[in-house]
Structures are given as structure tokens and as C-alpha cells.
Amino acid sequence: MTDGHPDLAGYRQGLAAGELRAQRCTGCTTMFWPPRPACPRCRCPDTSWERLPDTGELFTWTVVAHTRLEGFRDAAPYPVGMIGLPGAGIRMIGRIDAPPEELAIGMPVRWTLADSPAGGRRPVWTPVQAVREENR
Missing domain, CATH: 2.40.50.140 (Nucleic acid-binding proteins)
Structure with a gap:
């Protein structure tokens, strides 16, 4: 996965804001890294980026x-x-x-x-x- 990959957009935006971020599933609330288009636990495609x-x-x-x-x-x-x-x-x-x-x-x-x-x-x-x- 390169930095230009769209799955890393929220991560790059966080760095620009001085924050380290990872994804959290809005369905089951699992936080995960590396970024993916869906939650690795429940496969929900709805995620948010949260500060670490x-x-x-x-x-x-x-x-x-x-x-x-x-x-x-x-x-x-x-x-x-x-x-x-x-x-x-x-x-x-x-x-x-x-x-x-x-x-x-x-x-x-x-x-x-x-x-x-x-x-x-x-x-x-x-x-x-x-x-x-x-x-x-």
C-alpha cells in the first residue's frame, strides 16, 4: 500500500493536522490498522478516523x-x-x-x-x- 492509496486519505489528513489516526468501525466500534475499505471484524463499510x-x-x-x-x-x-x-x-x-x-x-x-x-x-x-x- 503506498501513501497515494485512497484508503490512507484519513491517515494523511490526520498527519497534516498533527494527529496520528486510525479507523474505527461505526458498526461494531472496533479500531483497526492498517486501513481497509471495511471493518475486518464485521465487514461494515462505514468507518471513521479517530485520533490515536x-x-x-x-x-x-x-x-x-x-x-x-x-x-x-x-x-x-x-x-x-x-x-x-x-x-x-x-x-x-x-x-x-x-x-x-x-x-x-x-x-x-x-x-x-x-x-x-x-x-x-x-x-x-x-x-x-x-x-x-x-x-x-
């Missing part, structure tokens, strides 16, 4: 050592993690802006928009402790 929390928890992570993705080759190695979002019941995958040796399963992380090696601005996750130290 700014912080999550690092569920798992790995280090991308080699990649063929244009723009990311020079960034490798870099960590990518699966982030659990409290109250939403979903997990998202994203780049993590921290050295791998500082990461730990369960640590709190916060998303911010950052320049992507592939162009444009995308969410990047940073350990909450690192965010606090930057704001001092």
Missing part, C-alpha cells in the same frame, strides 16, 4: 541492517519497532529514532513528524526519556 494517543509502548523491535529502499540505504542500520497504542487495541510499525542499545521492550515511546529518507515527513517514534532530555 501521542505515546505508546514498544512491543518489539529489530534493526534494519540492509535495505534496497531508495533513500533508506544511507540511513541503515536503523531500528524499526512495533508500537502498542493504549486504549486503541492496535499496534503500528514505525522507524525509531534512538540507538538500538537504548531500546527495551515495554519502554514508552512518543511519535513526532520527521523528515523521511524517502522524502516527505513521516511519524518517527522516540523513547519518552529521550524526548524529555531534548526539551531541557
Whole structure:
């Protein structure tokens, strides 16, 4: 699924407004990610886009050592993690802006928009402790 895919329109609009968003089914109220034209639980086609929390928890992570993705080759190695979002019941995958040796399963992380090696601005996750130290 590319950024130009119509299923991502609500997600892109949220980023433009400074919000991370995911879909919620108006039929059964299930929140889900990635976006789809219908709810994966009840198949209802009626969904809304809702704001997600700014912080999550690092569920798992790995280090991308080699990649063929244009723009990311020079960034490798870099960590990518699966982030659990409290109250939403979903997990998202994203780049993590921290050295791998500082990461730990369960640590709190916060998303911010950052320049992507592939162009444009995308969410990047940073350990909450690192965010606090930057704001001092």
C-alpha cells in the first residue's frame, strides 16, 4: 500500500493536522490498522478516523541492517519497532529514532513528524526519556 492509496486519505489528513489516526468501525466500534475499505471484524463499510494517543509502548523491535529502499540505504542500520497504542487495541510499525542499545521492550515511546529518507515527513517514534532530555 503506498501513501497515494485512497484508503490512507484519513491517515494523511490526520498527519497534516498533527494527529496520528486510525479507523474505527461505526458498526461494531472496533479500531483497526492498517486501513481497509471495511471493518475486518464485521465487514461494515462505514468507518471513521479517530485520533490515536501521542505515546505508546514498544512491543518489539529489530534493526534494519540492509535495505534496497531508495533513500533508506544511507540511513541503515536503523531500528524499526512495533508500537502498542493504549486504549486503541492496535499496534503500528514505525522507524525509531534512538540507538538500538537504548531500546527495551515495554519502554514508552512518543511519535513526532520527521523528515523521511524517502522524502516527505513521516511519524518517527522516540523513547519518552529521550524526548524529555531534548526539551531541557
